[in-house]
Amino acid sequence: MPGGTIVRHDSPGGSSAALAGVTVLELTTGVPGGYCGLLLARLGADVIKLESLRRPDVGRSDGPFPDDVPDGDRSALHRHLNAGKRSVALDVEDPSDRALLDRLAARADVLVDDGALGTPPVALGRYRALLAANERLIVHAISPFGLEGPKAAWATTELIDLAASGWLQAAAPGLPPLMPGTPCAHHAAGSLAAVAVLLALRARRLTGSGQLTETRLDEALLSMLTCPTTVYAMTGVDGYRTGDGYPYGIYACADGHLGVSILTQAHYTGLCELMGRPDLKDHPVLSSGVQRATPAVAAELHALIRDWIAGQPAHETFHRGQALRVPVAIVPSPSEVLASPQYEGRGWWLDVDDPDLGPLRLPGLPFRSADGMWAPFRVAPTFDADRTAVLGVTP
Amino acid sequence: MTQPLEGIRVLDLTAWQAGPALTMILADFGADVIKIEAPTRLDGWRGGAGMTTDHAYEKHPLWLTMNRGKRGLSLDLKSAEGRDLFLRLVAEADVVAENYTPRVMESFGLGYDVLRAANERIVVVALSGFGATGPWRDYSAFAFPTEEVSGLAFHNGVPGGPPMLVGHSVTDVFAGAMGAVAVLAALERREVTGRGDHVDLSQIETLTTFLGRELLDAQLHGRQGERRGNQRAGMVPHGVFPCRPDGAWLAIAVRDDADWAALCAVLGDEALAGDDALRTTAGREAQHERVDAAVAAWAAQHDGLAAAARLQAAGVPASKAMKPSDLLADDQLWESGFFVLLDREFVGAHPYPGPVVRLHDTPAVIERAAPRYGEHTDEVLGELLGLDATELDGLRRRGVSSVEPLPQDWR
Numbered sequence: 001m002p003g004g005t006i007v008r009h010d011s012p013g014g015s016s017a018a019l020a021g022v023t024v025l026e027l028t029t030g031v032p033g034g035y036c037g038l039l040l041a042r043l044g045a046d047v048i049k050l051e052s053l054r055r056p057d058v059g060r061s062d063g064p065f066p067d068d069v070p071d072g073d074r075s076a077l078h079r080h081l082n083a084g085k086r087s088v089a090l091d092v093e094d095p096s097d098r099a100l101l102d103r104l105a106a107r108a109d110v111l112v113d114d115g116a117l118g119t120p121p122v123a124l125g126r127y128r129a130l131l132a133a134n135e136r137l138i139v140h141a142i143s144p145f146g147l148e149g150p151k152a153a154w155a156t157t158e159l160i161d162l163a164a165s166g167w168l169q170a171a172a173p174g175l176p177p178l179m180p181g182t183p184c185a186h187h188a189a190g191s192l193a194a195v196a197v198l199l200a201l202r203a204r205r206l207t208g209s210g211q212l213t214e215t216r217l218d219e220a221l222l223s224m225l226t227c228p229t230t231v232y233a234m235t236g237v238d239g240y241r242t243g244d245g246y247p248y249g250i251y252a253c254a255d256g257h258l259g260v261s262i263l264t265q266a267h268y269t270g271l272c273e274l275m276g277r278p279d280l281k282d283h284p285v286l287s288s289g290v291q292r293a294t295p296a297v298a299a300e301l302h303a304l305i306r307d308w309i310a311g312q313p314a315h316e317t318f319h320r321g322q323a324l325r326v327p328v329a330i331v332p333s334p335s336e337v338l339a340s341p342q343y344e345g346r347g348w349w350l351d352v353d354d355p356d357l358g359p360l361r362l363p364g365l366p367f368r369s370a371d372g373m374w375a376p377f378r379v380a381p382t383f384d385a386d387r388t389a390v391l392g393v394t395p
Numbered sequence: 396m397t398q399p400l401e402g403i404r405v406l407d408l409t410a411w412q413a414g415p416a417l418t419m420i421l422a423d424f425g426a427d428v429i430k431i432e433a434p435t436r437l438d439g440w441r442g443g444a445g446m447t448t449d450h451a452y453e454k455h456p457l458w459l460t461m462n463r464g465k466r467g468l469s470l471d472l473k474s475a476e477g478r479d480l481f482l483r484l485v486a487e488a489d490v491v492a493e494n495y496t497p498r499v500m501e502s503f504g505l506g507y508d509v510l511r512a513a514n515e516r517i518v519v520v521a522l523s524g525f526g527a528t529g530p531w532r533d534y535s536a537f538a539f540p541t542e543e544v545s546g547l548a549f550h551n552g553v554p555g556g557p558p559m560l561v562g563h564s565v566t567d568v569f570a571g572a573m574g575a576v577a578v579l580a581a582l583e584r585r586e587v588t589g590r591g592d593h594v595d596l597s598q599i600e601t602l603t604t605f606l607g608r609e610l611l612d613a614q615l616h617g618r619q620g621e622r623r624g625n626q627r628a629g630m631v632p633h634g635v636f637p638c639r640p641d642g643a644w645l646a647i648a649v650r651d652d653a654d655w656a657a658l659c660a661v662l663g664d665e666a667l668a669g670d671d672a673l674r675t676t677a678g679r680e681a682q683h684e685r686v687d688a689a690v691a692a693w694a695a696q697h698d699g700l701a702a703a704a705r706l707q708a709a710g711v712p713a714s715k716a717m718k719p720s721d722l723l724a725d726d727q728l729w730e731s732g733f734f735v736l737l738d739r740e741f742v743g744a745h746p747y748p749g750p751v752v753r754l755h756d757t758p759a760v761i762e763r764a765a766p767r768y769g770e771h772t773d774e775v776l777g778e779l780l781g782l783d784a785t786e787l788d789g790l791r792r793r794g795v796s797s798v799e800p801l802p803q804d805w806r
Binding site for chain 2: 016017018019020035039043062063064065066068076077079080081145146148149150151152153154155156157158159160162163164165166167168169170171172175176177178179180181182183184185187188191192193194195196198199200201202203205206207209211212213214215216218219220222223224225226227228229230231232233234235237238239241242243244248250252257259261263264322325326327328329330331332333334335336337338341342343345346348357360361362363364365366367368369370371373
């Protein structure tokens with residue numbers, strides 16, 4: 001996005017970003033690797049995206065595009081996912097490009113791969129060769145099932161990763177098990193990949209050496225669930241989901257939907273107040289936390305909330321409930337999130353004037369640092385934009 | 396063997412899941428994590444109201460999973476004495492982690508300025524639902540409200556149906572994982588600057604960074620994202636199908652025409668295989684109900700695990716929708732050493748999920764189960780602050796710490 005200007009960016013940009021001086025080679029095409037690279041780039045690492053037209057990055061292939069015309073350089077998602085990175089065209093199947101990769105890896109701190117270097121048994125050998133050539137290199141491999149073992153060669157998509165890790169273990173009444181509507185699990189796996197890289201950088205301070213590190217999606221995604229294997233081991237309950245009714249439900253209200261979460265006794269009494277039913281605060285059955293945990297009483301409360309909330313306005317009820325310290329929540333659409341006073345009030349968005357796409361509101365930073373650990377925002381690169389600067393040769 | 400976080404001490408004030416997920420990662424990789432609970436306010440993740448009968452608070456599988464490898468310290472920060480001891484611990488620590496609403500640390504008199512005055516190198520990470528500033532800063536949030544308010548939940552569900560929740564408190568772990576990024580980045584930076592940091596992590600902001608495509612599509616085209624169930628553009632079939640045994644589901648995703656040909660071969664369905672109209676994605680999308688019906692008929696006759704293995708052998712992305720019992724019997728997860736057996740007083744020996752990521756040369760070490768309530772109070776206060784037996788007894792007499800929880804004050 002040459003010429004893109006930042007209209008507003010309230011997040012403090014530090015004079016010394018956390019990963020200043022760290023060079024990362026990003027060979028990934030999927031969401032976990034791309035999001036990992038985004039975090040490292042925003043933390044100040046020099047993230048060089050090594051990409052090829054044959055293996056398009058999700059940021060470039062998924063759009064949305066202006067007028068829905070696919071164009072990798074004009075993808076809006078690319079603006080978000082690849083912000084702050086540099087781009088060099090490199091095809092790992094091409095022998096001369098492979099030699100280039102070896103030279104880059106010999107001087108890099110980190111290489112993140114999600115399969116460009118081959119399927120697991122082959123990739124493992126290549127990682128070892130790269131590590132042998134640069135003992136300070138940290139290789140981070142993102143794979144569905146790890147680099148060895150009976151499933152290492154299995155092919156997956158997001159749906160299969162979710163099924164294999166237990167995310168589809170239980171279904172809401174009357175429905176099949178459902179995958180989330182957003183690739184949230186793959187994004188979170190990208191956060192964990194960044195954790196692994198940061199841990200390895202810290203270990204390198206202690207040992208002087210880099211190493212092979214991994215995000216195995218089966219393990220990482222299982223770790224995001226609410227401990228279902230421990231629950232099974234201790235209680236025999238073989239899979240569960242929560243969120244389809246009291247104590248955690250989403251209900252239709254007068255002008256949308258509201259979530260209601262009742263975890264504590266204080267939440268319950270606040271809810272009685274909110275519903276205009278103070279008489280229920282001391283109800284012989286409903287006021288007992290032990291009773292509310294039984295299916296029959298939960299169903300009764302579910303019906304009470306459902307019938308009451310159907311006539312309530314979403315935003316007003318959200319604020320009234322929160323004033324009573326009841327975790328009531330709106331369920332906003334993307335446009336409503338973009339207009340939310342909370343994000344606005346924190347100056348969170350990155351408002352960018354994009355020469356191709358016009359004014360764009362990009363997601364801001366995932367957390368704030370008082371001392372300035374983030375690097376200033378830099379726009380996402382056009383394909384191969386940094387070839388000369390990175391390789392020191394004319395393309 | 397070296398561990399990445401050896402020598403790092405973490406004062407862990409977190410409760411429920413988001414903060415404990417963060418400090419679990421730090422503990423797994425070698426940090427000394429000291430989990431602090433007040434005698435009159437245990438971590439809510441230990442289970443339901445009361446919880447004092449028969450040590451029920453020591454037995455909850457969720458709490459035991461998230462708190463393995465930590466040390467347990469009983470200390471009431473609301474008391475002047477407890478607060479002073481905490482500040483003395485801050486001077487000996489590297490990280491303070493908390494996931495209260497923003498007003499709570501201030502109400503303890505333990506705002507960031509106070510902690511920094513005690514230790515200028517301290518890294519303080521605050522995981523609140525909505526952030527330390529803004530009009531909703533004092534709103535309360537747990538996993539499901541953050542899933543809802545961040546915009547994630549809006550997209551879950553079936554076409555024409557209402558928004559739904561994912562079904563597990565995954566957003567807590569999303570926030571915890573990002574909190575780990577924050578702590579590790581702050582520690583890395585401290586090596587250069589010598590200074591600590593104050594991380595203000597708004598859980599909804601972390602989650603909204605996952606919504607790039609959806610937020611941009613709304614801006615470019617006004618589209619708000621249809622609920623798609625298990626359908627995804629360009630892939631037919633794509634979904635879960637009932638299989639054997641009863642109640643099990645088989646997930647199949649056909650990415651392209653080659654996958655389709657391979658699927659037809661496994662199904663042994665010559666009518667499908669021979670139908671030219673189905674050899675393209677567009678053709679399969681046009682007849683997706685017929686395709687799904689054929690796959691469903693086949694899946695219903697087959698065991699989920701065996702069917703997935705056959706499909707994978709042919710190159711088709713597939714997996715049984717794994718149940719906890721499947722995962723605990725999975726060769727891949729055992730051969731990789733993922734599950735860890737830990738023996739714990741009150742509950743016995745059980746397998747626990749292992750580390751969230753792998754470091755081959757400096758691996759996670761998960762050898763200690765979650766602490767008993769207050770198990771390490773004397774050890775921590777003696778070792779780090781030099782308190783003697785008389786002083787420790789005095790703390791217990793005054794209710795600043797306790798051996799067993801005291802009557803809970805908040806339920």
